[in-house]
Amino acid sequence: MSSTISLRLPDQLANELNDIARETERSKSFHIQKALELYLQEQADLQIARDRQNDVTDQVVDMQDMRKRFDL
Numbered sequence: 001m002s003s004t005i006s007l008r009l010p011d012q013l014a015n016e017l018n019d020i021a022r023e024t025e026r027s028k029s030f031h032i033q034k035a036l037e038l039y040l041q042e043q044a045d046l047q048i049a050r051d052r053q054n055d056v057t058d059q060v061v062d063m064q065d066m067r068k069r070f071d072l
Helices: 011-024 028-054 063-069
Strands: none
Touching: 011 028
8 A cells, every 4th residue: 555645845856856767767756765765764773872872771882892892
């Protein structure tokens, strides 16, 4: 199942989207969907990082210990 949405883009961004869609022979919707998927994943990762940063029970490993652990 899918949903239809509409959005407004600045002309510059719309032109870039048109160009990449034409160059890749993929639809504008395809590229918007992929961009949104990446954005949402990054936001989820950011929230995990924030939660871990605020978790006082989460062990902190300093850079020196990390380098030792991975032989860097």
